[in-house]
Amino acid sequence: MPKYPHPRLGEVRPSQVVFSYGVGSLIDLPHLSVLVMGLEDWTVDGVVARPIDEERLLRTVRWQLGSQVQKLLSPPAVPPGAGPVDPFSELMRIGIPVALFPRWMLCPRCQRLAPLSSGLFERKDDPFHPERTQYIHVNCDKDKKPVAVPARFLVACEHGHLDDFPWVEFAHRGPTTCSSLLRLIEYGPSGEARDLEVRCDACDSKPRRLSEAFGEEGRARMPQCRGRRPHLRDFSEQTCPEQVKTILLGASNLWFADTVTALAIPTESAKLAQLVEEKWAKLQMIQDEAQIALVRSWSPADFVSFTGYSDGELWQEIARKRSNEQAGVQDDPSDLKHLEWEKFSQPASHTPSKDFRLREVATPKGAGKLLKRVVLVERLREVRALIGFTRIDAPGELGGGPDAGESRRVPLSRQPPAWVPAAEVRGEGIFIQFDEGALQSWLTGAQVKEREKQFLLSHMRWRQARKLTPLEAGFPGMRYVLLHSFAHALMRQFVLECGYTAASLRERIYARSATEGGASAGPMAGVLIYTAAPDSEGTLGGLVSLGEPEQLRRHLLAALRDAVQCASDPLCAEHAPSERGTTVHAAACHACLFAPETSCERGNKYLDRSVLVSTIEEEKLAYFAALGE
Numbered sequence: 001m002p003k004y005p006h007p008r009l010g011e012v013r014p015s016q017v018v019f020s021y022g023v024g025s026l027i028d029l030p031h032l033s034v035l036v037m038g039l040e041d042w043t044v045d046g047v048v049a050r051p052i053d054e055e056r057l058l059r060t061v062r063w064q065l066g067s068q069v070q071k072l073l074s075p076p077a078v079p080p081g082a083g084p085v086d087p088f089s090e091l092m093r094i095g096i097p098v099a100l101f102p103r104w105m106l107c108p109r110c111q112r113l114a115p116l117s118s119g120l121f122e123r124k125d126d127p128f129h130p131e132r133t134q135y136i137h138v139n140c141d142k143d144k145k146p147v148a149v150p151a152r153f154l155v156a157c158e159h160g161h162l163d164d165f166p167w168v169e170f171a172h173r174g175p176t177t178c179s180s181l182l183r184l185i186e187y188g189p190s191g192e193a194r195d196l197e198v199r200c201d202a203c204d205s206k207p208r209r210l211s212e213a214f215g216e217e218g219r220a221r222m223p224q225c226r227g228r229r230p231h232l233r234d235f236s237e238q239t240c241p242e243q244v245k246t247i248l249l250g251a252s253n254l255w256f257a258d259t260v261t262a263l264a265i266p267t268e269s270a271k272l273a274q275l276v277e278e279k280w281a282k283l284q285m286i287q288d289e290a291q292i293a294l295v296r297s298w299s300p301a302d303f304v305s306f307t308g309y310s311d312g313e314l315w316q317e318i319a320r321k322r323s324n325e326q327a328g329v330q331d332d333p334s335d336l337k338h339l340e341w342e343k344f345s346q347p348a349s350h351t352p353s354k355d356f357r358l359r360e361v362a363t364p365k366g367a368g369k370l371l372k373r374v375v376l377v378e379r380l381r382e383v384r385a386l387i388g389f390t391r392i393d394a395p396g397e398l399g400g401g402p403d404a405g406e407s408r409r410v411p412l413s414r415q416p417p418a419w420v421p422a423a424e425v426r427g428e429g430i431f432i433q434f435d436e437g438a439l440q441s442w443l444t445g446a447q448v449k450e451r452e453k454q455f456l457l458s459h460m461r462w463r464q465a466r467k468l469t470p471l472e473a474g475f476p477g478m479r480y481v482l483l484h485s486f487a488h489a490l491m492r493q494f495v496l497e498c499g500y501t502a503a504s505l506r507e508r509i510y511a512r513s514a515t516e517g518g519a520s521a522g523p524m525a526g527v528l529i530y531t532a533a534p535d536s537e538g539t540l541g542g543l544v545s546l547g548e549p550e551q552l553r554r555h556l557l558a559a560l561r562d563a564v565q566c567a568s569d570p571l572c573a574e575h576a577p578s579e580r581g582t583t584v585h586a587a588a589c590h591a592c593l594f595a596p597e598t599s600c601e602r603g604n605k606y607l608d609r610s611v612l613v614s615t616i617e618e619e620k621l622a623y624f625a626a627l628g629e
Contacts, residue, residue, distance in 0.1 A: 008130040009034060009098060017075040017096060018259065018386045018423040019598070023412045024160075024231040025255040025389070026101065031134035033150040033249055035101035038232045039413040039420075048076040048094045052422045054383040055280045056336060057262040061385050061420055063333035064260065064406075071281055072385055072422035101230055102164045102249065104151040105135055106184055109142040113151060113167060113182040113198070121148050151184070153210065155244035156254065157225040158392045158466070160410030161236065163244065166223055171198040171208055178203045213246040222246065232414050245392065256394040257386055258409050262336045263508075264381035264424075265343050266351045275305050276317045284322070289315035341510045341524050344431045347375045355381035355426065364553035370624060373433040373526075376547045380429055382532045385422040388412060393466055396603045407468075429530025430547040432490075434483070439525050439623075443478060447620040448611075451586070452478045455606065458577030458584050462605075465581030479525060480511040481606045482623055487527040488593045488600070489612060493559035499542040500531050503596040560624055563609040565616070566592040573610070573617040587615055 010029055012021050017036075021027050027034050042049075052072040062069045078094050105121050106113050114120050121135040136145040153165040168180045181201040188195035193210035212218055225244045227236030247254060266277070276283055282299075286292060292311040296303045306314055343350045347358040357379040363371045388409035395409070412420065442448060455478070460471040476484075487507040495502045512524040531543050546555055566572040572589045588594060588607035595604065610618040614625065 008093075008095065008127075009133050010131040014075045014077050015423040015425065018384055018421055019257060022255075022257050022386045022389060022421065024162075024410055026249065027098065028250055029131055029133070031132070031147055031149065032100060033102065034098035035231055037097045037099055038411075039417050040232075040415070041097040042076065043094070043097075044073055044076055044419070048078075049073040051281060052383060052424050053279055053281045054262060054264055054422075054424070055277060056265070056333075056339070057260060057383050057385055057422075058281065059333040060260050060262065060336055061387060064387050065420070066416045068416050068418055069420060071419045072383070073419050074423065075421050099230070100150075101162075102151050102154055104164055104167060105137075105148040106151050107137040107140055107142075107146055107148050109146040110137070110140050111183045111185055112137065112140070113184045115164075150249060152249040153213070154247050154249055154254070155222065155225075156247050156391045157240060157242040157244055159225070159227075159236075159240055159242060159408055160229075160389065160391045161225050161227050161240055161242075161244075162230055162254075162391065163226055163228040165213075165246065166244075167198065169223060170213060171200050172203075172205050173208065176203075176205075178205070219243055219245055229410065232411070234414065253392055253394075256390045258388040258390055258395045259384045259386055260336070261382060261384045261508075263340050264353075264355045264383060265339050266353050266356055272309055272313065272317050273321070276314070276321055279305070280321065283318055286315075286318055337508070337510055337524070340508075340528075341526065344375055344377075344510075344526060344528065345373065345433055345524075347373075355379055358431075361547060362549045364549055364556055366553070367556065370435055370438050371432060372435040373431075374547060374549075374552060375431040375433075376544045377429040377431055377528070377530060378544055379426070380530060380532070381424055381426050382530075383422060383424045385420050386412070387420055394603050396601060396605075425532035427530055427532035428544045429528050430543065430552075431526060431528045432486075434525040436523055436525055439479065439482070442482070442623050445620075447618075448478055451481075451608070451611070451621060454577045455481060455584070455586070455608075457579060458581075461579055461581035462584050463581075476511060476602075476606055477513065478611070479513060480509060481608055482611050483509050483511050483525065483527050484602065485588070485593060485607050485609055485612055487529060488588075488595050488607060489559040489563050489609065490527075490555065491529055491595055491599065492593070493555045493562070494529065494543065494546055497542075497555075498531075498546055503598050504531050505543075505595075506530055506532065506599050507595075507601060509601060560613050563592065564613050566609070568592070570616055573615040586610065587617065 009032065012027070021036060023036050023038055025036050027036065050073070052074055054072065058069070058072055061072070075096060076094055100116065103115050103117070104113060105116060112120065120137060120139060122138045124134050124136055126132040135148045137148050138145060140146050151165065154162060155165055156162045167182055169175060171180070171182055172178060178200060179202045183199045183201060185197045185199055186195060187197065193214055196210040197207045198210065199207040213222060220243070222244050225240040225242045227238070227240040229236060286295060289311055292314055343358070347360045350356070350358050359376045359378055361374050361376060363374050388411060390408050390410065393408070456472065456475055459475045463471050487509060491505045491507065494505060508528040508530065510524040510526040510528070514523045546552060566589065568589050568591045572592060573587050575587055577584060577586050584605040586608035587610045593607045593609055597603070609615060610621045612622060612624055614622045
C-alpha cells in the first residue's frame, strides 16, 4: 500500500478549472495524464471554496440545469495567507480530485503495453515535488525500472463519451480469448500513427499499424461506443449509436468547456437595493428581521458593505426583492445580454459601482453616420460558470445562445448538481454601438442579401456534416457577421498598443434584429471589446485609453486599412463560405481576422472582411466604404 494513497500531483490556477481544466478534461503532467473527476468527488466548504455572488448568472444556470442549483462556487484552493504548506499536512489534500487516465501505460524501453490492472507498473510518489509522481515498469527486461508513460491514443465520440483505446480488440482484429501480451513498436522517428505497430507476443496474430484506426475508413473499423463517462465512473444509461473516433492524448478537441458568462450589471438604482442584489445569494435565506443580527455576527465580512444600514432597513429591502421575485418581476434567464445592452446603450442612466463604471465619449470624427455611440467601460466584472462540456465539437460550433450545446452537453455529476464551479475576473473595455438606420440600409442591399444566402447555405452544410437538426437553427445573419468581423479587426489593432496579449482580449457581440426577442426588446447592434484578468484589480487602463475619440479614430482607420489586404491574398479574399461543411467564414484567415480561441465567442466562424472594406475580390459589400466622407 503506498504511503500517500492520494498524493498531490500539481497545480493549476482556479480560473483554469473553468476555462481549461474543468470536469472531464485531461491534464498532462510530466509523467502522467490525469482526468478531472465529477462534482460528487469534490470537497467544498466555506473555507476552501468561496461562494461567488452573481444573481443573474445563477438564474441562468438554474434555467439550464434545474432549480436545485443553489450557488456558484470558486474551485477549492488553499486559503489565502496559509503560507508555505507542509507536504505532509491536510492542506495538501485541498484541491480538485483527479484519476489516472488513460489506464494503459507504455514502457519506453521494452515497449510493453499494458493496463495498470496488470500489476506491471508501480507508482512512485514525491511529496516535495508532487508533479514528479510517476509509474515505473518493475519487471522490464531491457532496463532497471524505467519510467512508464501513458498510452497516447484514446477513443471518444460526439456525445462526449471517452474510453481507453481498445488495444486488445484492435491488435486481434476483433474479440479474442488470447491472454494478450502487447507491445507498441515504433519504426520511425516521426511518432506518426503509420510508424506505430501493435503486436501480441502471446499468439501468432499479424501485427497491425495504428494508421488503420484513423480517418473515415479507420473509424468504420472501430467498435461502437460503450457510452463510458470516466469522470463519473459510469456508463451512459442510453446506448450510444456512434462509433468511436480515435483521438490523440492532448488533442485540442478532446474537451471544450460549456460555460455561461455574465457581466456584473447593477440592476437597482438605489444604493441599498443594489447592495442587496449583489449579496442576494446569501441574503435570500433570511426569513425575518431577527435573523439579520444573528447572521451579521456569524459572518461579519459579508456585511461590511451594509455598514450604516439598520437591520430594519435591510429587512425591508430583502422583503421587497423577495416579493418582486414571487411576482415574477425579473429578467429573462435565457437572455443575459439584454440588460447589458440596455446599460451600454443608455450609459447616462447606469448606477456606478465598484465593479461597473461607464463613461460615454464622442464617436470618432467621420464615423458619426455609421457608429452611434462609444462607451468606455472603466470597470467591469465578468463571472463565468461551468455547466458542462463537449468533445469533438465546441458548444459555440453547435449554434448560438446559452443552450446551443445542450443536446451534446456532458453532465458534471451523476445527480443534478447543487452547485457549479465558477470564476470571476475584473477588467475594462470599450463598447461601440452601430447606428441602426445605417445598418438597416446596408442589410437591405442586394449584394448583402446574396452574401447572406451563401452564409446560410454554408451554415446548413456545417450542421448537416455534424448531424445537427434543424439545419437552419442558430444562423446569426449578416448583422452578426458584420459586428463579429468588426470586433476581430479592431482587437488585432488594439493588441499592438494596449499592453495586453491577443489571448487576453475578448469580444461580446450584441446582435439582434427588430423581429427577434419580442416586440418590446428592440434591435441590438454593438460590440464590447474587453479584457479581464484573474487578479484582484484586473485593469491597467491601457485599453480604455484607446477609446478616446482621437485614439479610436486612428485605430479604427488602421484596422480597416489592414483589412483591405491580407498576406494570404488572393486566396483569402477569394474564399467564399464553404458549401462542403468544413468552414463557415468567407474572406478571413489566421493572417487577417482569426483570433485566439479564448477571445472569440463563435470559434472564428461568421467572419468576412469584405463586409468591412473593399477587397480585391469584392467591392460592393463594405459597410465602412464611406468612412470619413
